[in-house]
Amino acid sequence: MANFLEIDCKLEDIIPEKTRKTRTPQFIQARTIRPAPPRYRNEISKYIILRNEERCLKCGKCVEICPQGVHVKSPGYKYFAQPQSHLCFGPVCEKKGCYCITACPEGALHIQENPMMKALGDYRWPAEMILATWKMAENGECPSEDYGYDFETGNSEGGFDRIRFKFPDRPPVELKEEEIDTSIELNRRHDGRPRIRIDVPWYGGGMSFGSVSNTTQLSKARAAVAWNTFSCTGEGGFMERMRPYDDHMITQVATGLFGVREETIQRVPIVEFKYAQGAKPGLGGHLLGDKNTQAVAKMRETVIGISLFSPFPFHSVYSIEDHQKHIDWVKHINRRALISTKVSTPNDVDMVAVGSYSAGTHIIHLDGGYGGTGAAPDIAKKNIAMPIEYAISKVHNFLVAEGAREQVTLVASGGIRNPYDVAKAIALGADGVVIGTVEMVALGCVRCNRCSAGRGCPRCIATTDKTLAAKIDLEWGAQRLINTYNAWRNEIVSILCRLGLRSVSELRGRSDLLMHLDYTNVVVEREA
Amino acid sequence: MPEKYYIATKPVPPRRPRIGKYGIVDWREDCARCHNCVKKACVYDRHRDEIKYIRDLDTVDSLFFDCMGCFSCVQDCTKNLLCLAINPEYEKLGNSYWTPEIILTTWAQAETAKIPVSGAGYGGKFSGYGFDSMWTDMSEIVRPTRDGIHGREYISSAVDIGHNSSFLVLNGDDVVSPLSPILSTPMPLIIDRIPDKYALPKLDAIIVETAVKTGLLALVDAKKWPPTGVDADKYLPHIAFYFAADAAMLPVEILKKTQLAEIEDDGNVKSRIRALKQIHPGIVVAVRVELTAGGMQRAIDLAAEDVEVIHIVADSDGREIGAEHPMFIKDMIRKVHRSLIENGRRDDVTIIAGGGIALPEHMAKGVLCGADLVSIELPLLVGLECHLCQKCDDSHTCPAKIQEISLSYGVGRMTNLISAWHDQLIELMGAMGMRDARRLRGDVGRAMFFEQLEEEAFGKLFGNRLQA
Numbered sequence: 001m002a003n004f005l006e007i008d009c010k011l012e013d014i015i016p017e018k019t020r021k022t023r024t025p026q027f028i029q030a031r032t033i034r035p036a037p038p039r040y041r042n043e044i045s046k047y048i049i050l051r052n053e054e055r056c057l058k059c060g061k062c063v064e065i066c067p068q069g070v071h072v073k074s075p076g077y078k079y080f081a082q083p084q085s086h087l088c089f090g091p092v093c094e095k096k097g098c099y100c101i102t103a104c105p106e107g108a109l110h111i112q113e114n115p116m117m118k119a120l121g122d123y124r125w126p127a128e129m130i131l132a133t134w135k136m137a138e139n140g141e142c143p144s145e146d147y148g149y150d151f152e153t154g155n156s157e158g159g160f161d162r163i164r165f166k167f168p169d170r171p172p173v174e175l176k177e178e179e180i181d182t183s184i185e186l187n188r189r190h191d192g193r194p195r196i197r198i199d200v201p202w203y204g205g206g207m208s209f210g211s212v213s214n215t216t217q218l219s220k221a222r223a224a225v226a227w228n229t230f231s232c233t234g235e236g237g238f239m240e241r242m243r244p245y246d247d248h249m250i251t252q253v254a255t256g257l258f259g260v261r262e263e264t265i266q267r268v269p270i271v272e273f274k275y276a277q278g279a280k281p282g283l284g285g286h287l288l289g290d291k292n293t294q295a296v297a298k299m300r301e302t303v304i305g306i307s308l309f310s311p312f313p314f315h316s317v318y319s320i321e322d323h324q325k326h327i328d329w330v331k332h333i334n335r336r337a338l339i340s341t342k343v344s345t346p347n348d349v350d351m352v353a354v355g356s357y358s359a360g361t362h363i364i365h366l367d368g369g370y371g372g373t374g375a376a377p378d379i380a381k382k383n384i385a386m387p388i389e390y391a392i393s394k395v396h397n398f399l400v401a402e403g404a405r406e407q408v409t410l411v412a413s414g415g416i417r418n419p420y421d422v423a424k425a426i427a428l429g430a431d432g433v434v435i436g437t438v439e440m441v442a443l444g445c446v447r448c449n450r451c452s453a454g455r456g457c458p459r460c461i462a463t464t465d466k467t468l469a470a471k472i473d474l475e476w477g478a479q480r481l482i483n484t485y486n487a488w489r490n491e492i493v494s495i496l497c498r499l500g501l502r503s504v505s506e507l508r509g510r511s512d513l514l515m516h517l518d519y520t521n522v523v524v525e526r527e528a
Numbered sequence: 529m530p531e532k533y534y535i536a537t538k539p540v541p542p543r544r545p546r547i548g549k550y551g552i553v554d555w556r557e558d559c560a561r562c563h564n565c566v567k568k569a570c571v572y573d574r575h576r577d578e579i580k581y582i583r584d585l586d587t588v589d590s591l592f593f594d595c596m597g598c599f600s601c602v603q604d605c606t607k608n609l610l611c612l613a614i615n616p617e618y619e620k621l622g623n624s625y626w627t628p629e630i631i632l633t634t635w636a637q638a639e640t641a642k643i644p645v646s647g648a649g650y651g652g653k654f655s656g657y658g659f660d661s662m663w664t665d666m667s668e669i670v671r672p673t674r675d676g677i678h679g680r681e682y683i684s685s686a687v688d689i690g691h692n693s694s695f696l697v698l699n700g701d702d703v704v705s706p707l708s709p710i711l712s713t714p715m716p717l718i719i720d721r722i723p724d725k726y727a728l729p730k731l732d733a734i735i736v737e738t739a740v741k742t743g744l745l746a747l748v749d750a751k752k753w754p755p756t757g758v759d760a761d762k763y764l765p766h767i768a769f770y771f772a773a774d775a776a777m778l779p780v781e782i783l784k785k786t787q788l789a790e791i792e793d794d795g796n797v798k799s800r801i802r803a804l805k806q807i808h809p810g811i812v813v814a815v816r817v818e819l820t821a822g823g824m825q826r827a828i829d830l831a832a833e834d835v836e837v838i839h840i841v842a843d844s845d846g847r848e849i850g851a852e853h854p855m856f857i858k859d860m861i862r863k864v865h866r867s868l869i870e871n872g873r874r875d876d877v878t879i880i881a882g883g884g885i886a887l888p889e890h891m892a893k894g895v896l897c898g899a900d901l902v903s904i905e906l907p908l909l910v911g912l913e914c915h916l917c918q919k920c921d922d923s924h925t926c927p928a929k930i931q932e933i934s935l936s937y938g939v940g941r942m943t944n945l946i947s948a949w950h951d952q953l954i955e956l957m958g959a960m961g962m963r964d965a966r967r968l969r970g971d972v973g974r975a976m977f978f979e980q981l982e983e984e985a986f987g988k989l990f991g992n993r994l995q996a
Contacts, residue, residue: 040603119612122651158654275668282666282959313669347665370650377643379952381650383889384959385666386976390985448597451647458571458598511989519990
C-alpha cells in the first residue's frame with residue numbers, strides 16, 4: 001500500500017466544490033518602508049541631556065556640532081527647545097569628535113543615563129531592547145550601532161541570552177544580500193495540499209479579538225499581507241472585517257471553540273489547533289470579564305462581562321488518535337488547508353511532536369513556557385513547562401532520529417524577541433518562529449503587564465475599550481509592523497551573509513555555528 | 529463527589545500606605561497648567577483621584593506608588609515634566625531571598641485571596657537560585673478529570689501525616705495488624721511557629737484562629753499554652769504542640785484533644801515519643817530536625833528508628849544551617865527522600881519540610897522533590913504587611929505596626945493568603961494532570977530541573993557546563 005504521504009495528486013483533485021475559498025477581494029498592502037513616528041510626544045531615551053540655562057551663552061555651538069539634531073534652537077527664539085535626547089548617541093560622540101558636552105564653551109551641558117531606563121522593561125525585555133524595537137518600528141531598520149542599544153540579548157542570564165553566533169572573521173563565501181533567501185516552506189508532506197511558502201521565517205501568533213483590539217489584529221494582518229506571511233485569529237473568532245485578509249490568516253481552533261464555525265475554517269489556508277499556550281501551559285484560555293465587551297461577547301456568543309475560561313484540553317481528545325480525528329475533520333472541511341498543531345513544552349514534548357506528526361499535522365508549533373501575551377496566572381508564567389530553548393533542540397533531534405524531520409515544519413515561539421533569537425532558534429533546529437510580544441512592543445507596549453484587567457492595556461493595544469482602541473490608527477499600526485518585519489529580515493540577511501549561508505533553510509539545525517557562554521564549547525561524545 | 533475543600537475569604541484591605549514598585553516623579557514647578565492635562569487621561573484614574581490621596585496625609589505617597597508603570601503620562605506631558613522610577617521604598621523590602629516581588633505579591637494575595645494574574649508573558653530571569661532552578665511539568669492531554677473547568681474541582685489537595693501501613697494482616701474480616709494513628713490535612717501545608725525574632729504574643733491567637741478557618745494544623749509552643757483569649761475546645765483539634773527539650777508535659781485533657789505533636793530532637797526522642805503515646809495513643813508525633821551539617825543524616829537515621837513524622841527545617845532562606853557552602857532546602861529534601869527510598873523506608877515516614885518556602889510554587893516544588901508537606905511561617909507574617917526588615921525589637925519602629933493589628937484583620941489576611949496558595953496549587957496540579965496531592969510526592973517526572981535540561985539540550989551541543 002502506498003504511503004498516503006507520498007501521493008502527489010493535484011490540488012484540484014482533492015478540493016471538492018463545496019470547499020469555499022473566500023470570494024471577498026483580498027486587501028493589497030505594499031511592502032513599503034515609511035517612517036512611522038512614535039505616538040507619544042516624549043520619547044524615552046537612553047541618555048538625558050541637561051542644560052544649565054544660567055551658564056548657557058546661547059551661542060549655538062551645540063546645535064552646530066551635533067549631527068543628530070539633539071539640540072534645537074528655532075529661528076527667532078532666544079532659548080533652546082528641550083533637547084531631543086532620544087536622538088542622542090551619548091558618550092560615543094566623544095570619539096567621533098561631535099560631543100556637545102565637551103564642545104560647550106561654558107560647560108553648560110551635562111549628560112547622564114536616563115534613570116527611567118531602570119523602570120522600563122524587565123530581565124527578558126530590557127529597556128534597550130524595547131527602545132531598539134521602537135526604532136525598528138519607526139524606521140524599518142535596526143538602530144545604528146552608535147545608539148549603543150544592546151538589543152541582541154536580554155538580561156535573563158540563560159537560554160538565548162547566553163547563546164551567541166560564532167561569526168567567522170570573514171564569511172566563508174562572499175554573498176550579496178540579494179542572493180539570500182529568507183523564505184520557508186510550510187507544507188513538507190507532499191500530500192497534494194498547497195505548498196505554501198512564506199517570505200520571512202516567521203508568522204504572527206494568535207491573539208484573539210478580546211485580548212487585543214480590532215485595530216491591533218488588523219495591523220497584524222496587514223503586515224502579514226505585506227510580507228507574504230500569516231497572522232492568526234487567536235481563539236476569539238473571526239471578525240467580518242478580517243475577510244479581505246483571509247489568504248493570510250490562520251484560523252485557530254482552541255479548546256473553547258469560541259467563534260469556530262465551518263465557514264471560518266473554510267476561509268483560510270491554515271487551521272491551527274491550539275492544545276496549549278506558553279503563557280499558561282496546561283491551563284485553558286482566560287479572558288477576564290472586564291474585557292468581554294458587547295462586541296467580544298457577540299463574536300464569542302457569550303454573555304457580556306463574564307470571565308471566559310476555555311477548558312483544557314480538548315474534551316474530545318484523549319489520545320493521538322483522537323487528535324488525528326480532529327485533524328481529519330478539519331482536513332475534510334477544508335481540503336486546501338494546512339494543519340498546524342500548537343502545543344506547549346512539557347517534559348515529553350518530543351513525543352507529543354512526533355505523535356502530532358503521525359496524526360497528519362503539517363506544522364508543529366512549540367510555544368515555550370516563558371512566552372505569551374495574554375492574561376495568565378503569574379505562577380503559571382514562571383513555573384509551568386520548559387523554556388523554548390530546550391524544547392527546540394529536543395524536538396528537532398527526536399524528529400531527526402525518527403526520520404520524520406523532513407516531512408514536517410517545526411516553528412517555535414515563546415520568547416522570540418529579536419532577529420537574533422529567530423536565527424538562534426533556527427540554528428537550534430526550528431524551521432521558523434512565531435512572534436507575538438514583539439508586535440505589541442512595536443505598537444508601543446512597555447511591558448507593564450497590565451493587559452489583562454480593567455479597561456485593558458493602558459497603551460491602547462491589548463484592549464477592547466473603544467476609547468482606548470481608537471487611539472491607534474490602523475495605517476500607523478500596520479506600518480510599524482511592516483517596518484519591524486523589514487528590520488528583522490535585514491538583520492537575518494546580514495547574519496546569513498556573515499555565516500556564508502544562502503538561505504534560512506541552510507541555517508536550520510546548524511548548532512555548530514552557536515556557542516554558549518556558560519559552556520566549554522568543546523563537544524565531547526556522550527554515552528547514549 | 530466528596531465535599532470540596534473550600535476556604536471562605538473576603539478582601540482585607542491594607543492598614544498601612546501601599547508601597548508600589550513604581551513612583552511617579554512630578555516636577556510641578558515648570559507645569560504649564562494645560563487645560564487638557566495628560567494626568568486626566570490616566571487609565572487607572574490615579575491622577576484624577578489625586579484629591580482623595582491628598583486628604584489623608586499618611587497615605588499621600590500612595591498616589592505615586594499606586595502607579596502601574598505604563599509610562600503614558602510620562603510620554604505625553606506637554607512639558608515632559610513627569611518621570612517614572614523604581615520606588616526606593618519598594619527596593620528596600622525584604623532581602624536577597626525574600627525579594628520585593630515576593631513581598632508585594634504576598635501582600636496582594638493576603639488582601640484579595642486571588643491568584644495574581646497579569647499579561648505579557650514572563651519577564652523574570654531564565655532560572656535562578658533554589659526553587660527557581662526547576663519547573664513543573666504539564667500535560668497536553670492528561671487531566672485530573674474532564675469535568676468542570678480544567679477538572680480542578682475534583683483535585684484533592686489533602687495529604688496524610690503519620691505512618692501509613694503498607695499492608696494489612698487480616699484474620700477473616702478482622703484486621704489484626706496494628707494500625708498506626710494517621711491524620712489528614714486538606715493541603716500539603718502546616719503552619720509553623722513564628723521565629724522568636726519576629727514573634728509577638730498576639731500572633732499566636734491569630735495563627736490558631738487561621739488554622740481553624742482554613743482547616744489546617746498550626747504548631748504552637750507548648751510553653752506558651754494557653755494563648756490569651758483562646759477557646760481551647762475549638763482550637764485544640766487544629767493545634768500541634770511543639771515540645772522543646774525542656775518543655776513540661778501538658779495536662780492530659782488538653783493533649784487528648786490534639787492529633788499531632790512535635791518534639792525537639794534532643795537525643796532522647798524515643799522515650800519522649802513513648803511518653804506522649806502513653807498519654808494519648810491516638811496522637812501522631814513528629815520530630816523536628818534542624819538541617820545543620822548532620823541534619824539530613826539525622827533525619828534518615830530517625831526514619832530507620834521508626835519515627836513516624838520528621839520535620840526537617842532549614843533556615844528562613846532555605847539554607848543548610850551553619851554551613852559555609854550551604855545546600856538549599858530543595859536539594860536537601862531530594863537527598864533525604866532518595867535515601868529513604870533506597871533504605872525502603874519512604875512510605876513508613878512523613879516528611880514535613882520547612883525553611884525558605886516563600887511562594888505557593890515552593891509548596892508544590894517541595895512536594896515534588898519528596899516532602900509530603902511543607903511548613904510555612906514567614907509568608908503569613910508578610911501577609912500582615914511585614915517588610916521583613918527585622919526591626920521588631922522596638923515595636924515603634926515596625927513599619928507595619930503589627931502590634932496594632934486586630935484579630936479579624938490578622939486572621940482575614942492569613943486566611944486569604946492560604947486560600948490563594950491553595951488555588952495556585954490547584955492550578956499547578958491541574959496543568960500536570962494530577963488529581964491527588966499524595967501522588968505528587970517525589971514525582972520528579974512531573975518536574976524539570978535546570979541542570980538536567982541544560983545537560984540534555986545543551987550538553988551535546990556545547991560541551992561541559994562551566995562551574996560558577
